[in-house]
Amino acid sequence: MTIQYKGIILFVQQVQELALFYTRYFGYQITSPQDDNWMLLTNGNAELGLHRMGEDFLSPELTNSETNTKLLFEINDGIEDLHTILLQSNTEIGAIKSWDNYPYLLFDGKDPEGNVFQVRQPK
Numbered sequence: 001m002t003i004q005y006k007g008i009i010l011f012v013q014q015v016q017e018l019a020l021f022y023t024r025y026f027g028y029q030i031t032s033p034q035d036d037n038w039m040l041l042t043n044g045n046a047e048l049g050l051h052r053m054g055e056d057f058l059s060p061e062l063t064n065s066e067t068n069t070k071l072l073f074e075i076n077d078g079i080e081d082l083h084t085i086l087l088q089s090n091t092e093i094g095a096i097k098s099w100d101n102y103p104y105l106l107f108d109g110k111d112p113e114g115n116v117f118q119v120r121q122p123k
Contacts, residue, residue, distance in 0.1 A: 007047030008071065012113050015039050015050045021111050022048060025086060026073055070108070071117040079105050079121040098123065 012018050019039045022028040028041035028048060037052040048071075075082065079096060086093050086109060093109035106120040 006045070007042075007049065008069070009049035009051050010069075010115055011051050011053045012115070013053055014113065015052050017112055018050050018115075025082070025089070025091075069116065071115065073117060073119045075119060075121050077121060079107070079119060082119060083107055 010018070015036055015038065016034070019028075019030055019034070019041060022041055023030060026043065028043045030039055031042045032038065032040040039050045041048040041050065083093065083096055091109055091111075094107050096105055096107045098105045103123055104120040105123060106118055108116060108118045110116055
């Protein structure tokens with residue numbers, strides 16, 4: 001048996017808004033019909049499903065700002081450029097950082113609903 005990681009599904013409040021965010025800044029393509037309840041985005045072999053939360057969870061007070069999930073994106077170059085673009089779009093992101101003996105530059109951020117992501121680039 002072969003098991004292959006395929007992607008992740010995020011339960012979100014605004015499917016359309018997050019689809020726009022991930023297509024605009026992370027190169028995803030929408031590969032399912034555009035819908036307010038579900039969209040599948042792909043980037044190479046990676047899939048990102050955006051599934052609208054149930055009515056009981058749809059509330060302005062509820063966010064994912066304290067989550068145990070972090071989406072990881074890797075780029076070959078241009079981390080400073082992407083960092084600047086996201087800052088200019090008012091996306092909440094941290095500084096670019098790294099550590100001794102760690103082979104990447106990276107920064108963390110939050111999408112419009114507070115889902116945490118990290119962008120890394122080999123040094």
